[in-house]
Amino acid sequence: MKRRSNLLTIGMLALLVYFLLPLFWLVVASTKSTGDLFSSFGLWFTADFHLFQNIGQVFTYGDGVYGRWLLNTLFYSVVSAGGAAFLCALGGYGFAKFRFRGNSTLFGVVLAAVMVPTTALAIPTYLLFSKIDLVNTPWAIILPSLVSPFGLYLMRIYAQDAIDDSMIEAGRIDGASEMGIFFKIVLRSLAPGIVTVLLFTLVATWNNYFLPLIMLNDPELYPITVGLAAWSSQTAGGGGSTGDLLALVVTGSMLSIVPLIAAFLLLQRYWQSGLSAGGVKG
Template identity: 45%
Template sequence: MNKTLGPPRTDPAAGDDSAAHHPPTAAPSTGPTTGPARRRRGARTPGSLSRFGVNAILLLVVVYTLAPPVWLLMASTKNLTDLFGTNGFAPGRQFHLFENLRHLFAADNGIYVRWLWNTLLYAGGGAVLAALICAMAGYAFDKFTFPGKGAAYGLVLLGVMVPSAALVLPTYLLAAEVGLVNTFWGVFLPGLVFPFGVYLARIFSASYVPDEVIEAARMDGAGELRAFWSVALPMMRSGVVTIGLFQFTAIWNNFFLPLVMLSNQQLYPVNLGLYAWNASALSQGHPDDYLLAITGSLVAVIPLIALFLAVQRSWRSGMTAGAVK
């Protein structure tokens, strides 16, 4: 007897075991898109975030650097009314720069020219001599062996870590003992001491002056001074220029030492003279001195810019001077 077999019946109470043996097929999941599709939706990568952060910081640095010179240039073109009545970063209603310059160089019988000349002597002469002294000291620390060398170089490094402002009062007391207070030498001589320059000079001597070259110069009959002047110093030219620039800027911006050391206005550097004009405008009610201080500050920036533009070629080309092929 033939029976037609149909599909197996399942007990509703027992449940359907087929689901356990044959789980349903899961729908394909859509994971996060990567690559060009993700970038097309505008998502930022870590690299773009870092570039954005770096550019933002650089923009802030540029604004911080350029804002004071721009304000100074705009303020120098105004008269006293426009100086206090217009926006600081906008030009005045009329152009008064040349009038302010004439007033600057004629004020107090041309004392501003005297202040500029004093500053050039303090900074220019001090930077040249300090760079030469540092080059000789750094060369000696690098090439010679002598008793107490380590202790002496340790004192140099200690001098690097001591702030220059902390040495002003001891320097004043020493100058008072030898009668140098309120004299040109009381400001000029301290500018010849530059411990950081000695540290740089030793590094440049070790990097650009091979010991073999000095030994060859000695074998050819050159003395120690001749070997330094004719062989080592040209190789260290980039270092000497760098040290000179650093010290020139430091002396030019030095304010505290002349303030303590000098009382004669004929010996003032330009920054102390500008401070005196600004103090006169504040305390003695001379508003015209504001324009003198502002215009004088603009003129005082020009020698620094001219110096850096003049020596940048020697600075860059000197980096390869003395290379051993």
């Protein structure tokens, strides 16, 4: 048993290094100039600390377009994540606690939709949105992100055990409407599950590249992923004015993950409170 425990510990440490090493490289590379990125050891800092100069250049290059991309990404992600979490909470609660004709069939469709890659739906979504003049608008990013089959599946599974039928019956006896029961009783109990779906959708929308790439052609509407890819393509093309863009791409990539880390740190307490509440209830 001790040997097995040691092997598991070594395996976990190896996985930890595997996941943290790219992040560490990104932080280290953000402190270097473009020249140092090629001439110095990649996994350690150099004497010439360029982080603050790189950050300043990121937010001033191209008339400060990076700040615009950051705000766009924040808007797309927050609206999409909030909307998707709310819709998944409604749908998951409905599937879990209401019996209606076609319940199992519709939930089977949801499970099947989980297995469909989002990239396979990008082109059909573009053709559909082009018919209703939503291409090159924020809605072209937000509306597809509101549909989360995996989030609906998670909320259905979570609501099945988190919501006691007696609470719903008590609300009905007190004369509360179904929506009143949902907002006043159910929603609070579903908070940990909602936060889970919220974070999954937030990360997915924040890191989404292919959908904005085909939906948007106005640089003022780009999210960070597409904007940084545009900068990266300029470095590949060369040119005197783009010589330092590689350092800006690396630094911009590092800055783009800071809001996600902050979101996880701020919202993790809802998971902890949900787990402790479940333990007390059990």
